[in-house]
Amino acid sequence: MSTTSQKHRDFVAEPMGDKPVTALSGIGEVLGKKLEDQGFDKAFVVLGQFLLLRKDGELFTEWLKDTCGANAKQAGSCSQCLKEWCDAFL
Amino acid sequence: MSDLSSKSVKEIADLLDQYGIKHGPIVDSTRSLYEKKLREAMANMPGKQSPDKTYYREEEEEVTYIHYHPPPVRSEAFGDVTRRHGAVEQTYEEEDTVDEPIISQTQTSYQNVSRSRPSPLRSTYETMAPEPKKSGGIPGWIRILAFVSIAAFLYFVYANMEADEQSPFDKIDA
Numbered sequence: 001m002s003t004t005s006q007k008h009r010d011f012v013a014e015p016m017g018d019k020p021v022t023a024l025s026g027i028g029e030v031l032g033k034k035l036e037d038q039g040f041d042k043a044f045v046v047l048g049q050f051l052l053l054r055k056d057g058e059l060f061t062e063w064l065k066d067t068c069g070a071n072a073k074q075a076g077s078c079s080q081c082l083k084e085w086c087d088a089f090l
Numbered sequence: 091m092s093d094l095s096s097k098s099v100k101e102i103a104d105l106l107d108q109y110g111i112k113h114g115p116i117v118d119s120t121r122s123l124y125e126k127k128l129r130e131a132m133a134n135m136p137g138k139q140s141p142d143k144t145y146y147r148e149e150e151e152e153v154t155y156i157h158y159h160p161p162p163v164r165s166e167a168f169g170d171v172t173r174r175h176g177a178v179e180q181t182y183e184e185e186d187t188v189d190e191p192i193i194s195q196t197q198t199s200y201q202n203v204s205r206s207r208p209s210p211l212r213s214t215y216e217t218m219a220p221e222p223k224k225s226g227g228i229p230g231w232i233r234i235l236a237f238v239s240i241a242a243f244l245y246f247v248y249a250n251m252e253a254d255e256q257s258p259f260d261k262i263d264a
Contacts, residue, residue, distance in 0.1 A: 053123075054114040063123045 008077065011043075012084045019043045026070065026077030034068035050082045057083060094125040102128070109135070 008025035022032035053059040061075040106113045109131040
């Protein structure tokens, strides 16, 4: 059993709908604010970016680190969260 | 060359492919990421771009050059290829000088290489074709005789099988 957080499990359990970007695993208040400043105010917009990068976890992690200053753990967590969501719902 | 931000989308995509970087569409939100990756790749392997291009160009020149020339020139051209490909091409070169020259000229080096592959097969076919004429000491007429006798035998068997219903060979008993 992987060590996923409750936040991760909650996000992956259902369609994301209009959830805010802070609902993503690994994205807290600080990172969420930075993403919103760049126009990524909803989780589905970040999903859009993930899809543009062809669902490549490494590319997305790198992008997230560059865009909002996430560290490797946070970016990896968000990437994994989106990947599993896509596997379930896309 | 390092002014990536002024390059077109296609150029960025080509550069990414050259460095083997998997990528998605290059749009506003992804462009800066890809430019950054390209800068890192170019810092690691600056000269990667040009040698490939010259390689392909020379291959193309050789292909069009080869088409209308007799084998001796071709082997020389192949010699250039050999230097690049290594020892593998040696066998193709030897085989090709024996065979007929190449068929079409179309295109890239890879097609040329793939064409040279069937020619060893062709040469084996050609060498095999004349062989049955005299291999094993069986004259042709004996083979024909054997074939005819077997065919007659099979027809005889078939005719006998048909005897139950209506044989054309028996007299009609009314």
